[in-house]
Amino acid sequence: MLEQGKIDSNQAIMLLVSMVLSTAILTVPAFVIKFARQDAWLSIMTSILVGLLIAMLVVSLSLRFPGKTLFEYAEEILGKAPGKLIGLLYIWWFLHTNALIIDEFASFLCTAMMPNTPTIVFFIAVVAVAAYAVRNGLEVLSRYNQLFLPIVLGLLFIVLILTTKDMKAARLLPVFDIGLVPVLKGATVPASWLGEVVVLAMIIPFLNKPNEAYRVAALATLFTGLVLTACTLAVVAIFGPVTSGHFVFPVYNAVRVVSIANFLERLESVIVAVWVFGGFAKVGVFYYAAVLGSAQWLGLKSYQPLVAPVGVILVALALLCRNIAYLLDFTSRVWPPYSLSVYEAGIPLVMLIVALIRKKGGKAVG
Amino acid sequence: MIALLILMFTGIILLEVPGLVKKKMWRELAAFSVLLLIGMALIMPQAFGVVLPNPSEAVAALFRPLAELLE
Numbered sequence: 001m002l003e004q005g006k007i008d009s010n011q012a013i014m015l016l017v018s019m020v021l022s023t024a025i026l027t028v029p030a031f032v033i034k035f036a037r038q039d040a041w042l043s044i045m046t047s048i049l050v051g052l053l054i055a056m057l058v059v060s061l062s063l064r065f066p067g068k069t070l071f072e073y074a075e076e077i078l079g080k081a082p083g084k085l086i087g088l089l090y091i092w093w094f095l096h097t098n099a100l101i102i103d104e105f106a107s108f109l110c111t112a113m114m115p116n117t118p119t120i121v122f123f124i125a126v127v128a129v130a131a132y133a134v135r136n137g138l139e140v141l142s143r144y145n146q147l148f149l150p151i152v153l154g155l156l157f158i159v160l161i162l163t164t165k166d167m168k169a170a171r172l173l174p175v176f177d178i179g180l181v182p183v184l185k186g187a188t189v190p191a192s193w194l195g196e197v198v199v200l201a202m203i204i205p206f207l208n209k210p211n212e213a214y215r216v217a218a219l220a221t222l223f224t225g226l227v228l229t230a231c232t233l234a235v236v237a238i239f240g241p242v243t244s245g246h247f248v249f250p251v252y253n254a255v256r257v258v259s260i261a262n263f264l265e266r267l268e269s270v271i272v273a274v275w276v277f278g279g280f281a282k283v284g285v286f287y288y289a290a291v292l293g294s295a296q297w298l299g300l301k302s303y304q305p306l307v308a309p310v311g312v313i314l315v316a317l318a319l320l321c322r323n324i325a326y327l328l329d330f331t332s333r334v335w336p337p338y339s340l341s342v343y344e345a346g347i348p349l350v351m352l353i354v355a356l357i358r359k360k361g362g363k364a365v366g
Numbered sequence: 367m368i369a370l371l372i373l374m375f376t377g378i379i380l381l382e383v384p385g386l387v388k389k390k391m392w393r394e395l396a397a398f399s400v401l402l403l404i405g406m407a408l409i410m411p412q413a414f415g416v417v418l419p420n421p422s423e424a425v426a427a428l429f430r431p432l433a434e435l436l437e
């Protein structure tokens with residue numbers, strides 16, 4: 001075994017929540033509002049269903065092969081060569097997606113907070129800290145996350161309550177004005193974000209109670225989806241669908257309007273805290289998946305030696321895309337169909353069907 | 367910038383290589399070296415200002431039709 005650590009169900013839920021929520025909360029509401037206008041919340045509700053389906057798919061596949069990650073059972077299901085190819089595709093996806101996340105992380109800090117700092121400083125800072133956590137294993141990453149996520153979510157909750165003063169429910173009306181198609185189109189972006197739960201295929205083998213994996217996946221997806229819905233509702237109720245569709249980071253803008261008795265102001269730094277803590281956890285999980293996957297793909301005895309070189313590759317990949325407009329266009333238009341069709345639904349579905357036909361793996365437990 | 371990168375690579379090598387050699391983990395050392403070389407090959411040209419092709423462009427080219435379906 002490359003990873004000796006075990007994490008419990010609550011840690012896994014928290015890891016999945018901060019993994020999806022931290023980037024989704026910044027950019028996703030704007031993408032969805034552009035498509036579905038004031039019905040954006042319906043889009044996100046729809047995407048929760050898609051996310052739940054993907055979660056069930058991944059968990060039922062993983063539970064047929066107890067103690068094995070995606071990279072190991074892909075070879076068992078499909079045979080040596082096709083399994084290796086699938087492994088390579090997933091390593092690429094983890095690296096590429098992580099580079100996009102790091103890029104978003106840096107672009108946000110750079111655009112919204114510190115415009116005079118070169119973005120590479122943020123790249124190296126987040127990758128270096130994540131590398132330290134990943135090198136120490138999944139347990140360290142989960143415990144860090146267990147410590148900070150409750151604080152971060154608590155702050156987010158307080159800040160959202162403070163924005164209610166500026167909300168007008170009338171801005172959410174009329175409901176279902178533009179019909180079903182834009183709502184469904186708007187659902188693809190949050191569905192692909194929630195579909196990142198596919199990373200669970202790398203974490204389930206290290207759960208101390210694997211039979212709780214269904215509960216973990218379902219609770220994490222539901223919780224993330226509902227927080228995302230609440231944030232989107234808040235944004236639309238404050239600015240209306242037209243203005244909020246033009247924001248780059250709408251939740252950040254929503255929190256900026258909070259001004260209570262000319263005293264409680266500048267609360268957007270809370271959102272920055274959510275972003276820095278959560279973004280780091282997210283980078284860490286994808287980094288871990290890429291490093292562990294590469295070590296298993298190469299058949300190594302330890303994954304630690306790969307952490308630093310993979311970090312260098314991550315910084316290099318993040319540097320390749322330097323333009324925030326291109327990044328947002330890519331993550332809102334190309335990345336969702338690409339990830340959903342291939343990595344989140346396509347490959348796991350094919351693997352599950354082949355596993356059922358070839359009768360590979362034990363009967364799913366739990 | 368270049369000096370910083372060289373410092374960073376030296377640091378990474380000093381941190382990992384002695385331990386791997388001591389434990390005779392040659393396979394791990396080979397994987398480490400290849401990945402570090404890939405990383406260097408990706409980061410060094412950018413440090414000198416060379417614009418490398420962005421892999422996102424290739425993904426975008428492949429998935430544009432599907433993406434346009436969703437417009």
